[in-house]
Each structure stands twice: as C-alpha cells, then as structure tokens.
Amino acid sequence: MLGVSGTARWITHARAAETLRADRLFADPLAIALLERMEPEVLTQLRENPTPRFDVLAVRTRFFDEYLRRASPQPGRRQVVILAAGFDTRAFRLDWPPDTTVYEVDLPEVVALKEPFLAEHAPPERPCHRVAIPADLTRDWADRLCGAGFDPGRPTVWLVEGLLYYLTDAEAETLIRQIHALSAADSTLALEHVNPDTYRAPWLKDWLREMGEGGRPWQSGVADPEEWLCALGWDARVREPSDLAIARRRWVPRTPPRTVPGVMRTWLVVAGRRPAPAARETATTTRKESR
Secondary structure (H helix, E strand, C coil): CCHHHHHHHHHHHHHHHHHCCCCCCCCCHHHHHHHHHHCHHHHHHHHHCCCHHHHHHHHHHHHHHHHHHHHCCCCCCCEEEEECCCCCCHHHHCCCCCCCEEEEEECHHHHHHHHHHHHHHCCCCCCCEEEEEECCCCCCHHHHHHHCCCCCCCCEEEEECCCHHHCCHHHHHHHHHHHHHCCCCCCEEEEEEECHHHHHCHHHHHHHHHHHHCCCCCCCCCCCHHHHHHHCCEEEEEECHHHCHHHHHCCCCCCCCCCCCCCCCEEEEEEEECCCHHHHHHHHHHHHHHC
8 A cells, every 4th residue: 555554554563563572662452453454464474573673663652652641641631632643542552641532633544444443443441532533734634623622722742753754844844833823831742753864864765765656755854853843832852762761672773962964863852832922021021020
C-alpha cells in the first residue's frame, strides 16, 4: 500500500517487533493483532528474525509515551489530540486520567482501515473516551476536530509524531500555527522533526528516493527547532534519540554535540504554549509594582 497508510503500517511493524522482545520498552498487543489480521507473513518474519532496525522507532515511541503520561494528569488537561494517528493504540494501552478524551486525526482511508479492526479487537473497557476524526491535516482538520467536540478553550495535550517531515516547510509551519490557535493556556505540544542535513546524508539518498517514489516523500526540516517553535508561540525543550538513557540499550546512532555541523539529526521536542503578549506584560508590570 502506498502513501501515508503505508507509513502507518510500517510503524505498526515497528511496534509489533518491540512488543515481541523480552526487553521491550512498551507493549502494544493490538499491533500484534493487526499484523495477524492484515499481514501475517510480516508477523512471522518478526517472530523468526528479530531485528534492531526498529530500535530508533521504539525509543521514539517510549519517549512520547512518557510525555503523555506526564502531561495528561496535570489539572485541567483532559483532552489529548494525536495528529496523524495512523494505527496508534495509545488510547487503549496507556493509563489515562478519568474523563480524558483522546482525539485521533488522520486521513479518511486510514480511519476506514483502523475502525473495523478496533471494533473487533479492542478491549471493551477503555481507559478514555476515544474519538476518531477523518481529515486531511493540510486542509480541513481543525474544523472537523472542533466539530467532534474539541474545546479550544481548555488546555490540550498535543502529539505530532512521524508527520512533519512528510509536509513541506510551509505546510509544517501552518500546522503548528493552527495548533497554537487551538491551544488554550497551559497546553503542551510534543513533536518529532529532522534537520536539513538529513537530506544531504549520502547513505540516505537511495532510501529517500524510494520513499518519494512510494508516495511518501520527506520534504522539510528545521535547523534550530527551539528558535522555529519560539517564533510560532512555543517554548521548547529538544532532545535527540541518543540523548535518552533508554537509547543506551538499543542500536541508536550516537550524534555529536549540536555545534558540530553537517550531522543528520532527529529532534524529539516537548513544548509549552507561550503566554500571550498581554499576559506577559501584565506579569512584568505586577513584578515591578511589587518591588
């Protein structure tokens, strides 16, 4: 299968492979069930031939799992939005605070594949209220999200994993601006992106060409994610996969300090919505008056 739904399947391969490991970083039994139903030959290969090629994706998944576990229990944060959700099953496999709603947004063809499977295989007791929204993330997604019950006046926990590099630079910036416009104070955002040097790495040339020919071109990157997000209204903390302690147990390429040029990098970002200018000015005035 071509396009983004093919990418969603590939991520499912990665999460099933991780679940089969004795030293797994997370367990995703629905990924196993999905492969049993849709690609049993792939599941057989993963059982018989364990591979480290999914290790970076496993570390990434665990990083964002931990982000959701930390962010969602905070007071008032009871709506979570996962953009480009694919076959993600966090709505079922993570422990959510009471009254949490998880919105999953992805292309109609992805939702059409996922929902019948979940109706048959997902556990009847769910730890959250889950809402699937078919929408194009370069077009009408914001209106459809609000139409499904999302409240932009409440703090939101956002996740944008494995998406931005498939968009153009302009589309990625527009998406972050739309997220910001829908985010009340105390909202949080986690995302993954890459730097432009990724596209100049000679060992990725053939792979990137194959991705483009398969309808999944990588198109964008940012050299300074903190500066990029600051301009879009977010204060960001940025890590690379090899920075994480869990990466030491896995086959994850080590990257040198960011001052070293010409290195391909993956950014794992957690950001908080910056206060509105008026709020910052009021806070500054208050501090001056209190002196």
